[in-house]
Amino acid sequence: MTKMKQTGLRKMTIRKASLNAVTVMGLTVVACTPSGSASSDTETTAQDPELLIPSTATLERVGELLYDPMADSIHPDPRMASMIRLGFQISQDPQTYASEFVGNDLTCGNCHLNAGQRDRALPLLGVAATFPQYRRRDDRLVSLEDRIGGCFKRSMNGTAPPYDHPVMLALDAYLNWLSEGFAMGERPAWLGQNEIAVEARIPIEELDVNRGEELYNLHCAPCHGLDGQGIDLILAKPGPLWGPLSWNDGAGAARIWKLAGYIKHAMPLTAPGTLTDEEAQLISAYVNSHERPEYPDKESDFPDGTRPADAVYDTLVFSTHPLMRSDGRRP
Incomplete structure (x- = not known):
């Protein structure tokens, strides 16, 4: 089922799509097939939870998308539309579309479920509008491109694409497309919610x-x-x-x-x-x-000296991994 929703910030097509293969803590989205369309004039705000797939959605909904980058007319400039789609494909299958920068079997979609469109699963809707932002790990202002590069280096154990490389530009385009209509500096309520009190x-x-x-x-x-x-x-x-x-x-x-x-x-x-x-x-x-x-450069993290107490692999926090057995195996 597809419906049109006017957010008060932008008009966008909200689609339910089936993904032939999906990325969830290691699930890879390869292709997406929209299921149809309908429309509504419901008014919502940028903080409306209906803008995201609910956090309670179970396994059978892992392939669902509300904002389908493979749909027609996602951008008036076909060149920009092509880059948005490429960014989506990279995020779901970097081993195919960005192999030179990836060093493991994980993808962006491993953590950002439903292509960054799911609540309480590190959603990406509106995130581009929050950059540049200060990050304590770097102790400086970082750009969206810095953040993308960090994910390649750490979560995907690879290397950061250059800022002007098509891989970086395409991911930038996809994230900015997901953030259309959000005011610069606006922080959606759904960001930063994956925390233990x-x-x-x-x-x-x-x-x-x-x-x-x-x-x-x-x-x-x-x-x-x-x-x-x-x-x-x-x-x-x-x-x-x-x-x-x-x-x-x-x-x-x-x-x-x-x-x-x-x-x-x-x-x-x-x-x-x-x-x-x-x-x-x-x-x-x-x-x-x-x-x-x-990761070879952990010692450079948190240069202000306030290193996180749960960083069990960091020898500046724990001289030895606190969960390691004396025989080198883990408990």
């Missing part, structure tokens, strides 16, 4: 990784596998959560509370949002108790 955070040394493994096996292994490398579900193929083809130890997901905030609200896709704060942190501890690629 400070008062609910369990001290790293008190996390029971063995219990985390039990919870992982119960809630996560049916899709991600006991080995964390992903099971082909036909509808979707989860990617590696640890090991050489996963994110490196400089990525945000390599931090316990950071990853737990994502797990808490976005996983498992069979019942998202049903895990407790404690369960999410225990699962995060188990996922991040494994070996993963090393």
Whole structure:
């Protein structure tokens, strides 16, 4: 079903589309087929939750899009429309469209579910309008291109595309298309919501990784596998959560509370949002108790000296990984 919605900021076609293959913590979107169209004159605001796929949407909706970049007439300039579509394709399948900059089997869609259009799954709607922004990890003002490059270097364990490279320009175009109508500096309410409240955070040394493994096996292994490398579900193929083809130890997901905030609200896709704060942190501890690629420049992060207390791979925070066994294996 397709409908037209006028947001008061812009008019856009909201489509439900089926993706032939999808990216969810390692699921790759390859192609998209819109299902039809209809229209409505409903007025909404930039903060309206109906602008996003709900966080409670389950596995059968992993291929749904509200804003379909493959639709007709997404931009009056066909050259710009082509770049928007390329950016979407790169975000869902960088191994095909940006292979020279990718060093693992993950994609942008691994974290930004439904192509960045899902609530509580690091949505990208409106995000381009929030840049430039100050980032504590860099201790400086960063651009959207800086942020994209950081994802390539850390989450995809690769290298940042040059600012004028077609890969960077296309991703820039897609993110700006998702942000049309948002005022510069406006921060949509749905950004920054994947967090574990400070008062609910369990001290790293008190996390029971063995219990985390039990919870992982119960809630996560049916899709991600006991080995964390992903099971082909036909509808979707989860990617590696640890090991050489996963994110490196400089990525945000390599931090316990950071990853737990994502797990808490976005996983498992069979019942998202049903895990407790404690369960999410225990699962995060188990996922991040494994070996993963090393980011070579971690020491340059957080130059103001206030390094995050959950960065278990950071030797400036923990001299040795606090979850490692004496035999080199993880609990």
